[in-house]
Structure formats: structure tokens, C-alpha cells
Amino acid sequence: MAYEQFAYLYDYLMIDAPYESWREFVKKKIKQYGRANSTRLLDVGCGTGELSIRLAQDGFQVTGIDLSEDMLAVAQAKAEESGVLVEFFQQNMTELDGFAPFDCAVIFCDSLNYLQSEEEVRQTFTRIYEHLYPGGLLMFDIHSTYKMEHVFANQTFANNEEATSYIWHCFPGDAPYSVEHELTFFVQQPNGMYERFDEWHVQRTFPVERYKQWLLSTGFEVLDISADFIDELPTETSERIFFVAKK
Incomplete structure (x- = not known):
């Protein structure tokens, strides 16, 4: 994306x-x-x-x-x-x-x-x-380190609306207290079709x-x-x- x-x-x-x-x-x-x-x-x-x-x-x-x-x-x-x-x-x-x-x-x-x-x-x-x-x-x-390990890690968040929806997967990262965020968006285009966009983010805390x-x-x-x-x-x-x- x-x-x-x-x-x-x-x-x-x-x-x-x-x-x-x-x-x-x-x-x-x-x-x-x-x-x-x-x-x-x-x-x-x-x-x-x-x-x-x-x-x-x-x-x-x-x-x-x-x-x-x-x-x-x-x-x-x-x-x-x-x-x-x-x-x-x-x-x-x-x-x-x-x-x-x-x-x-x-x-x-x-x-x-x-x-x-x-x-x-x-x-x-x-x-x-x-x-x-x-x-x-x-x-x-x-x-916080707690949020990285217990709120984000191995969790999936999602939102489904008519014009835009997303699925958000969170995986433990390689470094201590890090998380990799995999986001997939489905966005409605003017012709009514949906286009998929993918985004990847990495966060780390101490x-x-x-x-x-x-x-x-x-x-x-x-x-x-x-x-x-x-x-x-x-x-x-x-x-x-x-x-x-x-x-």
C-alpha cells in the first residue's frame, strides 16, 4: 500500500x-x-x-x-x-x-x-x-510494555463499515517489547467496487x-x-x- x-x-x-x-x-x-x-x-x-x-x-x-x-x-x-x-x-x-x-x-x-x-x-x-x-x-x-505484551501481541482488531473496512493483526516483533502491525483496508471506489490496501508497521517500546x-x-x-x-x-x-x- x-x-x-x-x-x-x-x-x-x-x-x-x-x-x-x-x-x-x-x-x-x-x-x-x-x-x-x-x-x-x-x-x-x-x-x-x-x-x-x-x-x-x-x-x-x-x-x-x-x-x-x-x-x-x-x-x-x-x-x-x-x-x-x-x-x-x-x-x-x-x-x-x-x-x-x-x-x-x-x-x-x-x-x-x-x-x-x-x-x-x-x-x-x-x-x-x-x-x-x-x-x-x-x-x-x-x-507500555504491558500493552505490547498483553493488549497487542497476537490480537486481531476489525471494523466493518460500508465505505471503508479494515482488519488489523498484531504479531510479536523480533526485538523485546515490539509489535508488528499488519493492516488490510477495503475501500469502496466510485464505481462501487472495493479496492484492497495493505500496510505494515513496527513499533517498539522500552x-x-x-x-x-x-x-x-x-x-x-x-x-x-x-x-x-x-x-x-x-x-x-x-x-x-x-x-x-x-x-
């Missing part, structure tokens, strides 16, 4: 994603920990721009980066339709370069889990650290303490570790882990 096709199906796949919860999380943590008058925000792995646009509507000066040119094309069209200004750039988060400092950087929707090695995660933390003002914040979420150590070794101060949008410490069965760190 061409990524151009997946870019246009992505919002359908993510229709129930908790964008409003991420939006409120960002505003709450900036108010709690951020620099005074924080406005410049970097959305890393912004995808089709759904969160970037909402934060821009809240008054932030948002820059979004993503690897996919097609995702960014969708994001730009959505931003223009929404009447907000968001600058979008095609960049790899491990090679972030060329921007003036930001007050805050966010990596949500488990985008960090697409990095496959410790070195890539550490490199991303370093590049973001270099692009933050002193006192600037980094916020991100990750899939234990919470490893992320904490990597943040500290980069120079960040870890301010907050919580889970599942409830502002409480992670438990053994938490599925989404949140970090807030300060330069």
Missing part, C-alpha cells in the same frame, strides 16, 4: 483517538511547569495535523514535523480549511534541525514507539533538547526507567511520569505512559 493512500485513511483509522485529551494535557502541563508566556510549540510526528491544528486554535504558534510528505499534505489542507496557520516540515525526529528554539515539544500518539533502537530514542531526545529554550518542556507518551535514564543523561529534568490520562503513577497494567521533562 502506498503511504499516500494510507495518509488519507489515517484519520478514519484514528477517528476515536483521544485528541482532546492530549490537547488538555498539553495546556495543563504548560500551565503547571512551563515557561511564562509559552507559545512556540513543536509537534513531532504530527501525522495529519489533528493535534497541531487544535493547539494552534488555542493560540500556540505550532510547527509540525513528520516523515511522510503525504501525511503533511493532508495536514496542510486541513489547517487551511480550519483557518489556522501551522508550519509543516518533512523531517526525521532523530535528525531535527534548523529551527529557532521552542517553548515546548510534544511527541504524542505513541509516535516515539516507531523508533526501533535505544540510539534513535536518545538521538531524538538530544535533538529536541538542542531546540528548546532553557526551561522548555518535552512531553511525550509511549505504549521500560519506563530506561526512558527516564535517557532523559536524564541528555540533560533533562524529569518532572512528571503518569499513565492513561489520569495523572497518576503508572501501574503494572497501565497502557499509555506520559512523560514531562524540562530542559
